[in-house]
Amino acid sequence: MAGEVSSAAPAAIDVKRLREALGRRSIVLVGLMGAGKSSIGRRLAHRLGLPFVDADTEIEKAADLTIPEIFDKHGEAYFRSGEVRVVARILDAGPQVLATGGGAYMNADTRARIRERGISIWLKADLDVLMKRVKRRGDRPLLKADDPQAVLKRLMDERYPVYAEAALTVLSREATHEDVVEDVIRALAAHILPPAERDAP
Numbered sequence: 001m002a003g004e005v006s007s008a009a010p011a012a013i014d015v016k017r018l019r020e021a022l023g024r025r026s027i028v029l030v031g032l033m034g035a036g037k038s039s040i041g042r043r044l045a046h047r048l049g050l051p052f053v054d055a056d057t058e059i060e061k062a063a064d065l066t067i068p069e070i071f072d073k074h075g076e077a078y079f080r081s082g083e084v085r086v087v088a089r090i091l092d093a094g095p096q097v098l099a100t101g102g103g104a105y106m107n108a109d110t111r112a113r114i115r116e117r118g119i120s121i122w123l124k125a126d127l128d129v130l131m132k133r134v135k136r137r138g139d140r141p142l143l144k145a146d147d148p149q150a151v152l153k154r155l156m157d158e159r160y161p162v163y164a165e166a167a168l169t170v171l172s173r174e175a176t177h178e179d180v181v182e183d184v185i186r187a188l189a190a191h192i193l194p195p196a197e198r199d200a201p
Helices: 015-022 037-048 055-063 067-074 076-091 108-117 127-134 148-163 177-192
Strands: 026-030 052-054 097-099 118-124 168-171
Touching: 015 037, 015 177, 026 037, 026 076, 037 052, 037 097, 037 177, 052 055, 055 067, 055 076, 055 097, 067 076, 076 097, 076 108, 108 118, 118 148, 118 177, 127 148, 168 177
Parallel strands: 026 097, 026 118, 052 097, 118 168
Antiparallel strands: none
8 A cells, every 4th residue: 555645735746747647447435424435536536537337327227226225125245236236337447537436446356457457546534524524415325323323333344454455545524525635646646657747847
């Protein structure tokens, strides 16, 4: 795993060169619910001039059901099976910025496909940050419990060691979306550009 990026110091990255260096690879955002994958992903895609795709939205389109409805009618195992297929299909259509669901990266086949066709970025957030964000929405099937914070903590314990396999880690912190997007861009530049090209002239 590459070093974490947590500060938002100004950076003058040549985003056109960054996009060229990306080639056909997708930028794949992974992390827990509330980490900001969709909100950061949309802004990142705009900055890089790439399409943005939300895997959960594509799953809902394919099933003609919302994710809570899929969980209620068919269960989590059915959802996960569909998620693997949908993410694989999306990755075949890169380059793009892809926001995955919190459990997608836990699947070994999905991780392998992401390594082949993309660059994974873990948006890592602390528990208090995640809780503050997920409280704003009531459509999280895995958090329909008496103690959502305990559930979220358990998910962190289970998933963070796997998320740590991502190519890059960027802290999703209490900052503006634009600041976090800059962190992601600088991390990508350090990862795929030669040193001489990481800063614009």
